[in-house]
């Protein structure tokens with residue numbers, strides 16, 4: 001991915017290997033992108049990836065995700081290279097996790113708890129902290145039986161009743177109690193936020209949406225002249241920020257929110273629904289795309305799916321293709337026999353415009369390219385909505 005690396009050098013970096021399954025019809029460059037993204041997640045969490053393991057399969061194995069042969073190969077490598085953790089590119093079921101842990105005898109993470117871990121480290125507000133903790137406990141609950149394997153190891157498989165079982169039962173009860181407590185707390189926070197939103201003036205609401213790391217916060221900072229945290233890591237933003245922005249004489253509210261990602265853990269989406277209220281209640285969406293990312297078309301798809309889940313797919317949307325300064329024309333498809341002409345940015349632009357009706361602008365937020373056109377477009381949209389909603393309100397113009 002060629003991303004710069006910023007590690008916390010005070011800590012010893014944990015060394016990881018990645019495991020992915022290649023399903024039929026998946027192109028090699030897609031597989032590479034998926035694992036690159038997983039590596040970027042590991043990097044964001046503070047680890048370093050030593051090796052990728054992949055296996056071609058119809059679908060992940062129900063018991064062990066990959067085949068037993070592949071698992072042995074991984075085990076040999078983990079042992080020889082003293083690897084700290086093995087990260088799987090999908091959510092593992094409780095039984096998969098148990099089986100794999102027994103085989104590999106090393107820390108196992110899956111895509112979901114890796115993302116949850118990053119979120120936990122990022123959460124700032126009470127709302128985000130509560131949401132992440134809730135998602136983590138819900139993830140943990142069906143996997144509590146993992147404790148058995150530790151007990152099994154310690155006790156050599158004998159004496160499984162008694163303290164072990166009680167321990168799990170009381171742990172489960174504690175977690176369930178905590179879950180309902182967190183849900184109550186979230187409800188309260190939601191109610192407070194709702195009142196806050198209702199008390200806001202009748203300004204038009206615009207929300208920045210998009211895949212993680214595409215430049216949403218950078219654009220927010222540019223438009224609102226604010227200082228929202230932006231960096232080259234995944235999920236720099238977790239909490240929604242709302243700012244009042246004025247373009248020419250038209251004020252509106254702009255919100256910056258959590259980025260989306262492929263295979264976002266189900267619990268997490270549920271728990272973050274209220275954070276995404278700003279998106280659901282927005283009048284206009286600005287869908288930001290990182291056009292310099294090799295997989296940006298997949299990312300657009302993921303974002304649209306997530307918007308669909310939120311019931312926000314049919315909103316007035318402006319498409320912003322950001323990072324045009326970093327766009328590199330892809331090489332002729334090296335994995336394919338057929339020759340495909342390299343796609344320049346202007347080729348892509350033409351074909352996109354021919355097939356899509358949403359207003360679209362290609363910009364560079366960091367180099368300030370085409371920003372005036374973008375602002376003009378936004379201004380026109382906001383003004384149009386404002387005039388139709390408040391026909392007699394001359395105050396603002």
Ligand SMILES: Nc1nc2c(ncn2[C@@H]2O[C@H](COP(=O)(O)OP(=O)(O)OP(=O)(O)O)[C@@H](O)[C@H]2O)c(=O)[nH]1
Pocket residue numbers: 210211212213214215216217218219229230231232233234235236237238257258259260322323324325326363364365366367
């Ligand atoms: N080359 C280039 N980099 C950019 C541009 N816009 C933003 N970036 C960089 O992209 C990285 C991510 O930017 P953010 O604004 O944090 O992205 P985000 O969409 O808010 O990311 P999350 O909050 O993590 O979902 C940062 O390192 C930015 O400096 C651009 O136009 N060109």
Ligand SMILES: [Mg+2]
Pocket residue numbers: 216217218229230236237257
């Ligand atoms: Mg951000």
